[in-house]
Amino acid sequence: MKEKILVTSALPYANGPIHLGHLSGAYLPADIYVRYKRLCGADIVYICGSDEHGVPITITADKEKVSPQTIIDRYHSINKEAFEKVGMSFDIYSRTSLPIHHQTAQEFFKNFYDRKILKSKISMQFYDEQAKMFLPDRYVEGTCPKCGYEEARSDECEKCGALYEPSELKNPRSKVSGSQPTLRETLHYYFPLGDYQARLEKYVEEMNLKYGWKDNVLQYCKNWFKEGLKERAVTRDLDWGIKAPIDHSNGTKVIYVWFEAVLGYISATKELSLKKGDKELWRNYWQDPDTKYIAFIGKDNIVFHTIIFPAMLMAWNDGNPDKYILPANVPANEFLNFEGKKFSKSRGWGIDLIDFLNLFPADPLRYTLASNMPETQDTNFYWKEFQYKNNSELADIFGNFVNRVFTFAEKHFNGTVPEIGALEEIDKKMIDDIIQAPIKISKHLEAFKFKDAIFEMMNLARAGNKYFNDNEPWKTIKFDKSRCSTTINLCLQTIYALAEVFYPVIPFTCEKLFKMLNAATVDWFSITGANLKTGHKLNKSELLFEKIEDDKIQEQINKLSSIEEEKIDQKSKTIVSLSTLEKENKKTNNEKVSLDSNQDITIEEFKKSKIAVARILNAEKVKKSEKLLALKIDLGYEQRQIISGIAKYYSPEQIIGKKILVVENLKPAKLMGLELKGMALTFEKENGDIELIFVSDEAKVGSVIS
Numbered sequence: 001m002k003e004k005i006l007v008t009s010a011l012p013y014a015n016g017p018i019h020l021g022h023l024s025g026a027y028l029p030a031d032i033y034v035r036y037k038r039l040c041g042a043d044i045v046y047i048c049g050s051d052e053h054g055v056p057i058t059i060t061a062d063k064e065k066v067s068p069q070t071i072i073d074r075y076h077s078i079n080k081e082a083f084e085k086v087g088m089s090f091d092i093y094s095r096t097s098l099p100i101h102h103q104t105a106q107e108f109f110k111n112f113y114d115r116k117i118l119k120s121k122i123s124m125q126f127y128d129e130q131a132k133m134f135l136p137d138r139y140v141e142g143t144c145p146k147c148g149y150e151e152a153r154s155d156e157c158e159k160c161g162a163l164y165e166p167s168e169l170k171n172p173r174s175k176v177s178g179s180q181p182t183l184r185e186t187l188h189y190y191f192p193l194g195d196y197q198a199r200l201e202k203y204v205e206e207m208n209l210k211y212g213w214k215d216n217v218l219q220y221c222k223n224w225f226k227e228g229l230k231e232r233a234v235t236r237d238l239d240w241g242i243k244a245p246i247d248h249s250n251g252t253k254v255i256y257v258w259f260e261a262v263l264g265y266i267s268a269t270k271e272l273s274l275k276k277g278d279k280e281l282w283r284n285y286w287q288d289p290d291t292k293y294i295a296f297i298g299k300d301n302i303v304f305h306t307i308i309f310p311a312m313l314m315a316w317n318d319g320n321p322d323k324y325i326l327p328a329n330v331p332a333n334e335f336l337n338f339e340g341k342k343f344s345k346s347r348g349w350g351i352d353l354i355d356f357l358n359l360f361p362a363d364p365l366r367y368t369l370a371s372n373m374p375e376t377q378d379t380n381f382y383w384k385e386f387q388y389k390n391n392s393e394l395a396d397i398f399g400n401f402v403n404r405v406f407t408f409a410e411k412h413f414n415g416t417v418p419e420i421g422a423l424e425e426i427d428k429k430m431i432d433d434i435i436q437a438p439i440k441i442s443k444h445l446e447a448f449k450f451k452d453a454i455f456e457m458m459n460l461a462r463a464g465n466k467y468f469n470d471n472e473p474w475k476t477i478k479f480d481k482s483r484c485s486t487t488i489n490l491c492l493q494t495i496y497a498l499a500e501v502f503y504p505v506i507p508f509t510c511e512k513l514f515k516m517l518n519a520a521t522v523d524w525f526s527i528t529g530a531n532l533k534t535g536h537k538l539n540k541s542e543l544l545f546e547k548i549e550d551d552k553i554q555e556q557i558n559k560l561s562s563i564e565e566e567k568i569d570q571k572s573k574t575i576v577s578l579s580t581l582e583k584e585n586k587k588t589n590n591e592k593v594s595l596d597s598n599q600d601i602t603i604e605e606f607k608k609s610k611i612a613v614a615r616i617l618n619a620e621k622v623k624k625s626e627k628l629l630a631l632k633i634d635l636g637y638e639q640r641q642i643i644s645g646i647a648k649y650y651s652p653e654q655i656i657g658k659k660i661l662v663v664e665n666l667k668p669a670k671l672m673g674l675e676l677k678g679m680a681l682t683f684e685k686e687n688g689d690i691e692l693i694f695v696s697d698e699a700k701v702g703s704v705i706s
Helices: 020-039 055-064 068-086 099-114 193-211 215-227 257-261 264-275 299-319 353-357 362-371 383-412 425-446 450-471 473-479 481-502 507-517 550-563 578-585 603-607
Strands: 004-009 043-050 092-095 119-128 140-143 170-174 182-191 235-237 253-255 292-296 336-338 379-381 611-621 629-634 639-644 659-663 669-671 674-676 682-684 690-692
Touching: 004 020, 020 043, 020 068, 020 292, 020 336, 020 353, 020 362, 020 379, 020 425, 020 450, 043 068, 043 264, 055 068, 068 092, 068 353, 068 362, 092 264, 099 253, 099 257, 099 264, 099 299, 119 170, 182 235, 182 299, 193 215, 193 299, 215 299, 253 257, 257 299, 353 362, 362 383, 362 450, 362 507, 379 383, 383 450, 383 473, 383 481, 383 507, 383 550, 425 450, 425 481, 450 473, 450 481, 473 481, 481 507
Parallel strands: 004 043, 004 292, 043 092, 336 379
Antiparallel strands: 119 182, 140 170, 235 253, 611 629, 611 659, 629 639, 669 674, 682 690
16 A cells, blocks of 8 residues: 655745745755655655735735735745746645635634634734734734843744733834834634643654654644643734634634644645546545645744644544544754854845756755755855865766766767676675665655765765776776676666665756666665666766856855855864874974873863764865875764874775764864864774774764763
């Protein structure tokens, strides 16, 4: 029986173009997962669309002196185009302004109203006298009554997570006019969220035990439960929105956007069903208990998808025979920052997705974001990092391997897959690497560990490069053609496997690669190391990745420098084995590192040292030094360029992928023009060799040793 999966990504707000942070948070991880699952043969639908109601849209429309419809039409079109260019494989990209969504939202509201789930209440709401409008919570800021945070919303503090009544907010100010709003009486309808707390706590616990929810999501839910869930208004006094289907409102009440936007997933699936000619098809996903529903979001949407939307579905299911499924998992990501700072439209800090794609291809961006995804904590996009990922990894490792093999096959084997001969141990190891790669990668993708999956994908390319180099086909073609033939056969099998496993991440490149191979994808777990038959005709090779020149990257960095008075710190963070650097330092007179390794320290002083697990992502020799290796490491919360004096004892290939221990909080120093910040832990063997301290593969990157 096919696995049936429903996937949604948070509906982007049609008030502006999406940026790289949005892509990294809710859309790219979902697309990678969906593409992977399709290769596994799952029955899967991927649903998304524009969120098109709410006050921000009306404010933008007023500023531009146009209608709200003009605003949503503009940004729906811009974002839809950007998603298409970056390769989002939505089954449908819908809109909440469509009649089918209005009908769906009103159906839920009317059902809850008729069953007396919704309660009416006169409350005090902030009113902007200058703008002559009631203000939504997000458009009032003030001082939190609990922690004193000065940019708290009218009902919730982003910093401490406290919930309170608008009247409790100190020093309120309108974000629309800047004036101090007043409190006015108004009648609204409320959803009794607190009535569902016990069931929600049980639901979250059960789903976590079954599917393994992320720690950041669980902690967020626990904080809300600890504070205690409260009733939430489901109507607002606005002109732009879905009219609340209650007779006495005189058309002045609309359904609050938080209530109706999440229902856009259902209405979009209904629209998809109509387009496929079966208006009931949507029920096969939303109302089939065998369906697994995965909701991809950013951390700012956790409460809506783990608490509020499930509570709404529970309320519906209590009184209706056609019952909805609840999210099985909500793998929310943290935030992606831009060059060390938050994306800011008002300050012009960041870059919109559509603008990025007008400068660079989609796949290098997808690869860069996926390999640095903010899965458990905030991460950063750096222009230099993007260039490095494209040039050093995609072009030099993956692309170069493909080019060398295809060029060799075209020249010496008439552009066909040569015969495989007797297998040696090195061949068997390569075949095993090919077979194991989809298994390892699948394990990570199923757990939504996209960075680990990317690492394993590129490891297969590294293994292919090493296999090609170690077998030296340019030599064996002269004296042992059978041996050469075997080498090229397995290299082509490796390329086929690479095209398959990389397809979810860089689909445009892999489509080109499959065309070069004159082949198509297979089931994910059908990679055998013998998928291309002897004599199979290859097509002409093409360049997969263009190198990105320094001047193109510097141009983008210069744009940021003109925005910010502070210059972006482009210095790389460095970790070095100080025992080796002390010896290396003796060779230089103008740069010194002060080291005193014999002084006794107290336990309290030792406790100040932060020893953490890091993974080596890449390694290469440092110029003008026989002892130093420059490494690229992952500390979980960030990646650093590191240096260690181990070049005489390890080749780069030996240590890539290994996990080591580093002291990461030493005072910075400089050596040979490099900023040193930290120490890679090593020990000296009895024969005088230096060895890194490796740790188990089970050790979590970034975890601190205590």
